[in-house]
Amino acid sequence: MSSSSKPNLPVTNAVNGPPNADLVRERGAASFPVRDLTYLVYGGQERTEHLERIANMVASDPVFRKTDRFFLSRTEQYRRSLEKVRHYKELIAKHNLHSELDQQDLRQAIDEDLPIGLHVGMFIPTIVGQGTDEQQKKWLPLARAYKIIGTYAQTELGHGSFIRGLETVATYDKSTQEFVLNSPTLTATKWWPGALGKTSTHCVVFARLVISDRECGVHPFMVQLRSLENHEPLKGITVGDIGPKFAYETMDNGFLRFDHVRIPRDHMLMRFAQVAADGTYSTPPHSKVSYATMVFMRAYIIGTASSTLAKAVTIAVRYSCVRKQFPLRSGEPEQQILNYQNQQAALFPLLATAYAFHFTGNYIRQMYSDFVRGMRAQDFSVLPEMHATSAGLKSLTTWIASAGIETCRASCGGHGYSKLSGLPSLYANYIPACTYEGDNTVMCFQLARYLLKLYGKAQAKPGLRLPGNVSYLEKSTLLDERCDASTEELWLDPARQLHAYRNRALRLVANCANRLVAEMQKGKDEVLAVEAIKSDMVKVAKAHSYYVVLNNFVNAIEQLRASGTSTPILRVLKTLCDLFALHFIQADLGDFLEYGYLSSLHTEPLHAQIRRLLEAIRPDAVALVDAFNFTDHALGSALGVHNGRVYETLFEWAQQEPLNKTQVAPGYHEYIKPFLLAKM
Ligand SMILES: CCCCCCCCCCC/C=C/C(=O)SCCNC(=O)CCNC(=O)[C@H](O)C(C)(C)COP(=O)(O)OP(=O)(O)OC[C@H]1O[C@@H](n2cnc3c(N)ncnc32)[C@H](O)[C@@H]1OP(=O)(O)O
Numbered sequence: 001m002s003s004s005s006k007p008n009l010p011v012t013n014a015v016n017g018p019p020n021a022d023l024v025r026e027r028g029a030a031s032f033p034v035r036d037l038t039y040l041v042y043g044g045q046e047r048t049e050h051l052e053r054i055a056n057m058v059a060s061d062p063v064f065r066k067t068d069r070f071f072l073s074r075t076e077q078y079r080r081s082l083e084k085v086r087h088y089k090e091l092i093a094k095h096n097l098h099s100e101l102d103q104q105d106l107r108q109a110i111d112e113d114l115p116i117g118l119h120v121g122m123f124i125p126t127i128v129g130q131g132t133d134e135q136q137k138k139w140l141p142l143a144r145a146y147k148i149i150g151t152y153a154q155t156e157l158g159h160g161s162f163i164r165g166l167e168t169v170a171t172y173d174k175s176t177q178e179f180v181l182n183s184p185t186l187t188a189t190k191w192w193p194g195a196l197g198k199t200s201t202h203c204v205v206f207a208r209l210v211i212s213d214r215e216c217g218v219h220p221f222m223v224q225l226r227s228l229e230n231h232e233p234l235k236g237i238t239v240g241d242i243g244p245k246f247a248y249e250t251m252d253n254g255f256l257r258f259d260h261v262r263i264p265r266d267h268m269l270m271r272f273a274q275v276a277a278d279g280t281y282s283t284p285p286h287s288k289v290s291y292a293t294m295v296f297m298r299a300y301i302i303g304t305a306s307s308t309l310a311k312a313v314t315i316a317v318r319y320s321c322v323r324k325q326f327p328l329r330s331g332e333p334e335q336q337i338l339n340y341q342n343q344q345a346a347l348f349p350l351l352a353t354a355y356a357f358h359f360t361g362n363y364i365r366q367m368y369s370d371f372v373r374g375m376r377a378q379d380f381s382v383l384p385e386m387h388a389t390s391a392g393l394k395s396l397t398t399w400i401a402s403a404g405i406e407t408c409r410a411s412c413g414g415h416g417y418s419k420l421s422g423l424p425s426l427y428a429n430y431i432p433a434c435t436y437e438g439d440n441t442v443m444c445f446q447l448a449r450y451l452l453k454l455y456g457k458a459q460a461k462p463g464l465r466l467p468g469n470v471s472y473l474e475k476s477t478l479l480d481e482r483c484d485a486s487t488e489e490l491w492l493d494p495a496r497q498l499h500a501y502r503n504r505a506l507r508l509v510a511n512c513a514n515r516l517v518a519e520m521q522k523g524k525d526e527v528l529a530v531e532a533i534k535s536d537m538v539k540v541a542k543a544h545s546y547y548v549v550l551n552n553f554v555n556a557i558e559q560l561r562a563s564g565t566s567t568p569i570l571r572v573l574k575t576l577c578d579l580f581a582l583h584f585i586q587a588d589l590g591d592f593l594e595y596g597y598l599s600s601l602h603t604e605p606l607h608a609q610i611r612r613l614l615e616a617i618r619p620d621a622v623a624l625v626d627a628f629n630f631t632d633h634a635l636g637s638a639l640g641v642h643n644g645r646v647y648e649t650l651f652e653w654a655q656q657e658p659l660n661k662t663q664v665a666p667g668y669h670e671y672i673k674p675f676l677l678a679k680m
């Protein structure tokens with residue numbers, strides 16, 4: 001079945017000409033209407049077409065070009081990204097893209113780490129979340145009109161994960177009703193905040209509040225850093241760029257020091273905690289409410305794991321259809337490398353994961369908006385669940401997406417190592433997601449702690465009802481149950497798949513809880529006992545998060561079925577869901593075998609079913625990546641071009657290499673010629 005209507009995307013950047021015949025054939029053989037799956041992914045036909053209009057506008061605009069990015073210096077890349085910011089603002093005005101959603105769509109289409117990312121992603125959300133109504137009235141219009149540009153300055157040279165250890169102080173001076181911001185040590189220097197180095201005029205600074213020598217904990221403060229006239233740093237402020245990084249060249253991650261900088265009292269963001277003029281301090285309704293922007297960003301990061309992984313898989317799958325190596329038998333034509341089982345085993349689980357994460361993203365968005373609604377009504381009861389779930393999912397999704405991009409790169413052989421494949425920069429720019437907004441391992445501890453607590457409560461109080469995704473912690477009888485998937489067919493049963501994931505998660509939680517008790521019985525206090533089980537806690541958090549991802553994928557398919565989604569689409573989604581479920585059991589088989597949940601009775605049919613699923617996906621692989629609907633601009637890859645003219649595009653793009661500007665190498669006269677022409 002071919003697609004029900006054609007995508008409206010231009011073929012930009014690629015070398016024009018007849019499309020690659022193999023890709024054309026693959027597209028013609030899809031078992032489902034590609035366009036319908038695209039609508040499903042992007043929320044309907046109207047929304048898809050809107051996104052395409054924006055994507056087309058960006059892809060055909062020379063200011064947003066990416067093709068020369070590898071040949072620019074760090075400074076040039078930063079300047080170029082500022083040029084894109086200016087143009088982004090012009091387009092908002094020109095095309096009336098004033099809604100937050102339109103602007104988000106535009107930034108997504110531009111597809112670059114712009115130095116306004118922190119402004120829109122954390123600075124504005126912190127004002128919205130933490131500012132009083134008056135503070136919002138004062139700063140939001142300026143921020144939304146880009147009259148001020150801000151960032152989120154929390155991390156310090158000596159302190160990142162441990163927020164309570166921050167050293168920057170904001171001392172309240174009752175006599176002038178000001179806070180005095182100071183960086184008392186070198187390690188108190190703010191370090192890392194995006195766009196802090198050169199771009200931002202303002203920032204929200206997290207500092208420990210001190211009132212009359214009393215420590216009141218870490219709070220957010222609005223601080224102007226640079227003159228709005230000439231962009232010079234203000235008195236008492238030392239600010240700059242932290243220097244070269246693994247990648248992320250367009251972003252001026254910065255450092256910042258305060259030398260007794262005074263700000264008015266109403267520059268502390270006081271929605272939840274207040275300091276009155278006389279220095280009276282009112283505590284917030286929840287001790288971690290000032291961490292809410294991080295929870296928001298973690299939810300956002302979970303949402304982008306799918307699209308990032310989907311880009312890598314799109315490049316690798318298209319290339320693997322174009323690339324041919326070896327005939328099976330002599331005299332036969334060479335095979336598309338995607339026909340090889342190993343290539344399918346590397347790529348298709350990642351394809352399935354990109355779809356799985358799409359539904360995880362929907363789930364966390366919904367959970368976050370419910371949480372915000374509650375918070376507006378002063379109800380913080382969902383915060384622990386929101387924090388723990390988002391911390392775990394942020395870790396799992398970014399770890400898998402990072403490793404997945406590298407798998408895609410390696411699966412493209414030598415050409416994957418070329419920056420022109422788009423994969424090295426995708427990887428290098430993405431991997432800090434495992435670190436920023438909470439180091440993944442540290443985030444896993446948060447989820448594991450939450451699960452251990454709930455498990456303990458459920459043990460102590462049989463009959464206690466726990467929230468949906470953790471309700472399995474109530475059922476310790478589950479531990480006695482074993483897998484009964486003894487045939488390939490049984491492995492396709494979602495109930496059995498979920499049973500396996502639930503059982504593994506519960507086992508690891510119970511095991512951790514038992515070890516904690518055992519460590520304490522050996523004489524350790526609780527703190528040291530926790531230290532003794534930390535690597536197991538990471539496993540616990542991952543196991544639970546896998547279960548959440550799978551549960552959402554299964555539920556989403558059920559909901560789609562109930563809402564009348566067509567059979568071919570349901571069939572292909574079910575196949576992807578099955579592969580996701582079975583692949584990650586196979587990948588962690590030790591967990592399931594260790595406690596006898598599975599035996600070789602089950603693993604043989606498991607492996608066989610996975611092989612069948614790979615075969616089932618093969619004819620639809622190109623259609624499944626096409627359904628993500630990326631423009632060539634978004635992929636930025638000679639290997640992933642929609643028309644499949646991979647070699648032509650690689651060859652043409654390579655001509656832009658500055659070394660190729662002259663026929664004779666720079667340095668030839670000084671360094672090569674002397675020894676070439678030296679007498680023997
Ligand atoms: C939309 C536009 C897109 C723009 C694109 C931008 C691109 C991205 C750019 C990236 C920008 C990056 C920015 C940053 O990195 S900002 C800095 C982020 N820093 C962190 O994430 C630090 C991580 N550390 C923490 O979050 C905490 O310190 C930590 C959770 C590790 C521990 O906190 P703390 O030590 O204070 O607390 P305890 O361990 O003692 O725990 C006490 C209880 O509080 C609970 N807790 C902790 N955090 C939260 C929270 N956020 N919400 C709710 N509850 C929380 C914790 O679980 C404990 O609970 P119990 O007592 O019940 O166990």
Ligand SMILES: Cc1cc2nc3c(=O)[nH]c(=O)nc-3n(C[C@H](O)[C@H](O)[C@H](O)COP(=O)(O)OP(=O)(O)OC[C@H]3O[C@@H](n4cnc5c(N)ncnc54)[C@H](O)[C@@H]3O)c2cc1C
Binds near residue numbers: 153194432435438441
């Ligand atoms: C590209 C990028 C952009 C960033 N942008 C911003 C920004 O805009 N604003 C901002 O404020 N910050 C920003 N950051 C900082 C970022 O949030 C921190 O780097 C992150 O929170 C991790 O903290 P850390 O660097 O202190 O790591 P550390 O906590 O020092 O971690 C180092 C290692 O120690 C381990 N570890 C730490 N604590 C424990 C523990 N209790 N038990 C066991 N192991 C532990 C970790 O797992 C990790 O392996 C950015 C960072 C990067 C890389």
